[in-house]
Amino acid sequence: MRFLLILLIPVMLFSAWQFARREENENRLALVASEVALRDVEVSCPGFWTRLVEITPNAGWVDFDEHGRPTDKTSLSATTCRGLERVWRRDQRSFTCLIGGGCDQDTVRAVHGIVTLAHESWHLRGFLDEGQTQCYAIQTTERVALRLGIPLADAHLIALRVAADDVHAPASEYHSPRCRPGGAFDLHPETPDWPTG
Numbered sequence: 203m204r205f206l207l208i209l210l211i212p213v214m215l216f217s218a219w220q221f222a223r224r225e226e227n228e229n230r231l232a233l234v235a236s237e238v239a240l241r242d243v244e245v246s247c248p249g250f251w252t253r254l255v256e257i258t259p260n261a262g263w264v265d266f267d268e269h270g271r272p273t274d275k276t277s278l279s280a281t282t283c284r285g286l287e288r289v290w291r292r293d294q295r296s297f298t299c300l301i302g303g304g305c306d307q308d309t310v311r312a313v314h315g316i317v318t319l320a321h322e323s324w325h326l327r328g329f330l331d332e333g334q335t336q337c338y339a340i341q342t343t344e345r346v347a348l349r350l351g352i353p354l355a356d357a358h359l360i361a362l363r364v365a366a367d368d369v370h371a372p373a374s375e376y377h378s379p380r381c382r383p384g385g386a387f388d389l390h391p392e393t394p395d396w397p398t399g
């Protein structure tokens with residue numbers, strides 16, 4: 203009995219610590235998502251034990267009802283959650299490799315996480331069309347990066363890189379020809395700046 207307890211206590215402590223860390227991350231990300239969605243929304247990350255068996259191909263998703271209305275929550279994959287957590291906990295300190303290339307996997311995942319959070323937030327705002335949602339996400343990337351605590355210069359760099367990559371993206375439902383400066387999905391067609399103005 204005593205042996206079992208000795209074994210069980212660390213597992214329980216570990217689970218409690220994991221739970222607290224996850225909740226902290228979810229709450230931090232929900233603040234950013236709510237700002238983009240213009241309403242209070244939740245972010246859900248998989249727990250430690252779920253993570254071990256996660257096989258989702260999606261970086262994130264939002265459910266819509268039969269009337270095309272989004273629910274109040276986005277679920278993010280473990281990779282997305284981890285990438286974003288690294289950003290706001292300041293484990294991911296520099297993005298200057300985006301200029302010269304040769305970024306490591308952690309940096310690539312962090313950037314992908316930021317775009318995913320922006321994308322799902324626009325779904326939560328009520329947009330269903332993937333091309334339109336992704337185009338708005340590209341234009342909101344800098345703001346999301348800033349809200350996660352990334353300095354302005356790096357946030358701007360990330361946004362420029364994401365927009366540049368999108369120009370070369372193959373045609374798909376996520377890539378609309380209307381996503382360009384002055385195009386139908388330009389959030390600020392009155393300014394020539396892209397993607398942040």
Ligand SMILES: [Zn+2]
Nearest residue numbers: 321325332335
């Ligand atoms: Zn989507």
